[in-house]
Amino acid sequence: MNISLYVAPRTVLHALDGRTKVLMALSLCLLALCFSHPLFLMALFGLVVGLLGFSGAQANVRKMWVLTTLLFCYSVVLWPFFVDGETPVPGLDAVGVTVEGVMVGLAMGLRLLVMLWAGIWLLSVTAIEELAFALERLGLPSRASFAFSLAFRWVSILLGAGVSVVQAQRSRGLDVGAGGIADRLRKYVPLVVPLIGQALRQTQMLAMGLESKGFHPFAIRRNSLPKTFLNLDYVVLGLLCCLLVLALWLRMNGVGVLRALS
């Protein structure tokens, strides 16, 4: 079962160094934090959508759009109840919803979308090992980044086993959809125990597999891939710096910021 969001078609964005891609995604999130006006955030969202399209990650967007749209809607609906404003929305003034609150809801929904889709973009153009190695070179302890990539590898194995577990228990009459909430939740025990039991049985074998391949906790890992920090990486990072400086300057001058949140 393949669970990775990484998309194979190689574009110029795929070819960027892993660190550049991580910093790009991080910068997009920081830019989203700089602004609170829906128009500015909409422009930023457009940039992320463009990146996703250019990277050939449309399939991932299709996979995730329901979840992310739901999150956006929820943010838009919820925030107006928590923001004070001066201009009541006709028909909703009784529950305290104001135009300023709606604007904040829209802005926060868009900020959420920018951040989530930037994450999807990063995972679409970066293989898990590349991401782990990039995080390691950005300061994450090597053993933690290795555990992250290792866990990612095993998730797909466990999901595959999970399908068999569900099938095996269903064919013995287990119906997790029947009964009350507590009953339904307790029915997950026959699904979860074999999965955990099987994984734990393998702990020793997995450790043996790793050490047999030369791994040990104090080993220094050296990336054997050719160096990928190219001129384009410097250009992209330079551009990002300029964008961040500009965004901060705009924010300090009150541009792109909603008054309700300033």
Place this chain on the structure above:
Amino acid sequence: MTDLASVWQDTRLIVMTAQIAAIYAAILIPFKAGIPIIPGFVELRPANAIPIVASLLFGPAAAWGAGIGNVIGDCFGTFGPASFFGFWGNFFLGYLPYVMWGHLGWLSSGGPPVVTSWRQGMEYSLICLVGSLVCAGIIGWGVEVLGLLPFVILAPAIFFNNVAMGLLLGPPLLKFLYPRVERWHLRFEDIRATLNRGPLLEEKRGSPHQSHEPVPSSSGHPRPFLECSDWSFQYSGAEVPVLQQISFTVDSGEMVMLLGQSGSGKTTIAQACNGLIPHLVPGRVSGQIHVLGRATGHDPVWAQAGRVGMVFQDFDAQLVATTADGELRHPLEYRVPPLAPGEVDRRLAKALSHVGLHLNVERDPMTLSGGQRQRLVLASALAQAPSILVLDEPGTDLDPAGYDRLRRILLHLKEEGLALLVTERDYENIGFADRLLVLHQGALAWTGTPQALLRQPQVMRDLGLRPLPITSCFEGKGVGPLPISVEEAWTCMEEQGIKLAPSLSVLNDELRLGVVQSSTERCEPVIQVEGVSFGYDGHEVLHEVSFTIHSGEFVAILGGNGSGKSTLSRLMNGLLIPTTGRILVSGRDTRQTSMNELAKLVGLVFQNPDHQIFAETVWDEVAFSLKNFGVPENVIETRVQSALASVNFPFEGSRTQDPFSLRKGERQRLAVASVLASQPGIVMFDEPTTGLDAFETERMMEMIRGLNRDGHTVVMITHSMRLVAEYATRCLLMKEGRIVGEGHPRDVFSHPQWMEAASLNLPAISQFSQRWGYTLLTVEEVRASLTTSDTVPVHPR
């Protein structure tokens, strides 16, 4: 805090951390109860009990694992800056229970972390509340700082979710898991107790010896690549040594096979060849194993990776990367001194060419077939340019075509000068070894060439091995050296003037198989597959498949890996629904019949029993389906007893025996009993003998035959031609999702073109007998048909 740091100082704890992360993410992603608390943000998910439960079992490893697992879960749609807070919130949810349990003063129960008394329940509830509170506070605060959602909405929702899951699922999970984790010595305390192992301390300071040149012996002569001298091993906690005083050598360009029953110690020796024993497996060792003149117990395991390449029986346990390229590069990236990038690429290309693997190196290894994954692991071992290659039962999951490919690779590696040590449990794949070492009852009981062993069927039986069927045919017939191949058998027949003349009774399959039903009964169709197609993710796995199975039949579905056999079995019991066409089970359309109704008609025994076993006792495991079907308590007792008796499993002790403590063959039989308990008329077995040795295979197959004779219709999925020949009354031959042949095994084996189409090899006995125009299936049939008389039977061939 030192506990938290100690997790990163031991490979097993790093593995444990990654496993907890993987388990958490794997349950977080698909197992949704579908009950939203905040639509889109938080819903009741069983996974949220995992950090608390794991914390009480695995301590700080659970804290790191829960944090990482949550980030991985986010990678499926919600990865972003909030993941940072999600990491720390889950970290504390996985850390605080461990810190608090037993340290709450008078509130502590003083017992182990299971909920069996009200005091333990109180203690558990308290830590559950505190852990959830801290987790919710961190995430709620972080998300509000980012401006995504108000704290007052998100934090209470997370708190409620974690508490609800922790309280509802935590106690039963701990009840099931704690005794097993304790028995497997996997609690954090157990692993921490072994942290200061000598070799690991040396690793931190010293530079390991990674030379590939054999160290000469004191006499100046080059030593063998692998030298085992008077080596004995007793597993920690075992009463007797598994192996005693084992001595052998393996030299350059030599292939030695270790043969023996399950539990004979083959894997033990394999694991000692690169120091896994005693470095990672505790026990008492005496004697020495030297590789290139270096004692394997001296250097740490990782330092021996360049000298000894290992391929485990469960090779999936060696896959560590999400791309084939990452898999191949991984071991080379830890080498000391590092290899030049050009050298890395050269080695990878050579290793891939050795194993004949031509694939897109960006592919996820888990999307490859079993045989391809095994070759990828082999290539990864070869990339380190080892002098010795150790393969533990490489044929377990391979179909005949796959094993043939592997055999050619190993012979090529041998020609290149590698020393190869391969373990096997059966005769089928030993013919190409230079030398055999047979382990029996803890000792090296026999050594010699495969030919010498195969010509002595009685010696093989004495060693607990199954002799070659073609050899058994001539045993006691007064022939000189017994034949060990079809060609030798033909020559033997000519030289001895023996003829093959089967009588009518030999060719009568009803007599042979003990089929007792009348033809009318057999005509009643119980499964009708009509024009069925099925596919996953747009890829069609089955194409227009049609056949009928009648009551009382023993049908084998035969085919290579990936031919669609398992998919077909899941369609026949309603787990999957056909894309086109229909399946009728006892006249009911699977598309319109509930899973529960179908489960009472068709029982499916899965290939891996561990995918279903969960209960605390054997009795509970067997009774599980009956309780699900609402069978009255008084009937359950009788049914459990009867089901256990059907699989020759003792009923006494079943109420206390933990199924997790059983051996593989016993777990397999327990899985069968748990299916039989609901008394289905049809029982399907998916590769029931995988991983079983000759004795266990025989026992399993006799049990299945017994079920068939008792009136059950049996459907068995396999790629073992021998089992089909000996047991099935009919077989379906599959290739790439299509039926390419169908009929009685004798008829199917009489059509070489069908076998060829399905990439399967004819059993040696059938191949032998076809020279005389007959297709015989078993040793008994051949023995009964050998005659020196000139009388030729008159009956159709």
